[in-house]
Amino acid sequence: MGHYSLFPLFETLGITKSPTSAKAFGTTTREEVNQVYQWVKNDVAFPASCMIKWKFPEQEKLPAFDLFWYDGGMKPFAPEELEMDGKDTPEEGLMLMGTKGKILGGFRGENPVLLPESKLMAGRDAERINSREVERMTDSWVDSMLEGRQTPGSFVRAQCITDTINLGAIALRSGKKVDFDANLLRITNDEAANQFLTRTYRKGCEI
Incomplete structure (x- = not known):
């Protein structure tokens, strides 16, 4: 799961209060035992x-509000506004669903469009970015430590x-x-489930 994809959403919308609950479904594998397929539990x-x-x-x-995450090829079905334009939900992206409409953006919310796309978002052209051309501040982490x-x-x-x-990871591991x-x-x-909130560190790696 990506902090890096959701962080712009949290920053832009001012989401500072943690979720009160989480529920998750994850794919698993099955193995044949005596000609009967059984689920394989994955705890690792x-x-x-x-x-x-x-x-x-x-x-x-x-x-x-509710926040939904899909990964590994899972994604929501196309909303009516996309179907009207003969389009499907993109392979990756971020969709905001409000009481008056929907906004669809890229993986980090970049290049947002109002759905249906026939409705223009005034002033948004200036906000369109090419993710591949964004300059990465590779020294930011080190510089910040050196400068305090x-x-x-x-x-x-x-x-x-x-x-x-x-919390999403805990919901996956708890199965509830x-x-x-x-x-x-x-x-x-x-x-x-509280056992997943902490861990026993190896000797010498304690916090």
Whole structure:
């Protein structure tokens, strides 16, 4: 899962309050045992593809909302606005669904278009970017440490999105909907799932 694809969304919309729950479905494999196929439990790696749904509380400038993630070839069916134009959901991207319409952008929300595309988004041409031509600040991390300042990817700013990604992973491993209290940093509806919030580090690697 990509912090890097969701981080612009969290930053732009001011999402700073962590999700209250997550539910996930992941693909798995099956093996033949006595001529009967059985599911193979996977506790060591992410599935080949998955779908995750988070519920978020009201934010400073946003009402409560749901966030959906699809990967590994999974994606939502094309909304009516795309079907009207004879198009399908792209292989990757980010779609915002509001009460008055939908906006479809690239993997990080770049080059947004209003759906249906026949409706123009005034002033958006100036915001279109070519991701392949974006200059990467490769020394930003090191420079920030040497100068004692925060990077654009500050751990402080990334707390909410990190909670989000981790909670999705916990939902996948738990195989059920998990409720999360961000203040207590605990799963409140499944005590066993709290084991995934921490880990035992190897000697010499403790934090």
